[in-house]
Amino acid sequence: MSFRLLGSIAAGIVLGALSWSLAAIASGHFEPYDSGLGLLANQLVLSVPAGLLALKRGARACLVLVLGSYLGMNLYAFTFGGGEQRAWLSLGMVASLLLIIVPLLVALAVAAYRVRHPSA
Numbered sequence: 001m002s003f004r005l006l007g008s009i010a011a012g013i014v015l016g017a018l019s020w021s022l023a024a025i026a027s028g029h030f031e032p033y034d035s036g037l038g039l040l041a042n043q044l045v046l047s048v049p050a051g052l053l054a055l056k057r058g059a060r061a062c063l064v065l066v067l068g069s070y071l072g073m074n075l076y077a078f079t080f081g082g083g084e085q086r087a088w089l090s091l092g093m094v095a096s097l098l099l100i101i102v103p104l105l106v107a108l109a110v111a112a113y114r115v116r117h118p119s120a
Contacts, residue, residue, distance in 0.1 A: 004057070005061060008061045008064040008065045008068065009065070009068035010068065011065060011068065012065040012067060012070075012072060013068045013069070013071050013072035013075065015065070016068065016069035016071060016073040016075075016076065017073065017075060018045055018072075019045035019069065019073065019099075020032060020072075020073045020076040020077060021076060022041050022042070022045055023039070023045075024038065025041075026038055026040075027041070030081060030082075033095065033098070033099065039099075043099070043102050043103065046099070050065055050103040050104070050106055051106045053065055054106075054107040054111040054114065055110050055111075055113075055114055062107035062108075062110075062111060063104075063107070066100050066103050066107060070096060070097070070100050073096050073099060074089075074092065074093050077089075077092055077096070
């Protein structure tokens with residue numbers, strides 16, 4: 001695995017944890033999907049870097065970033081969440097899959113645009 005892909009997964013882990021924490025700060029709820037504002041903050045923190053990375057480096061690096069963000073969100077929830085979050089870890093891991101759909105779609109759309117318009 002190249003250092004660039006390792007950097008993408010590390011950046012994804014950081015972005016995932018950051019998206020979860022900023023969503024909690026913005027909304028006052030620990031889980032991003034408990035409020036519209038938290039969900040919006042989470043999706044912006046994940047989607048903008050995913051789209052920019054897809055534009056600059058293509059789909060593979062971006063898919064690794066999104067995978068890393070999934071890991072980062074779940075590590076953050078397990079590490080900083082209370083007993084309830086730890087008890088519901090498996091459900092949280094499934095529910096957090098929903099949080100990576102929009103960033104993944106943004107990344108794939110930008111990567112497809114990049115392939116069709118290589119001079120962009």
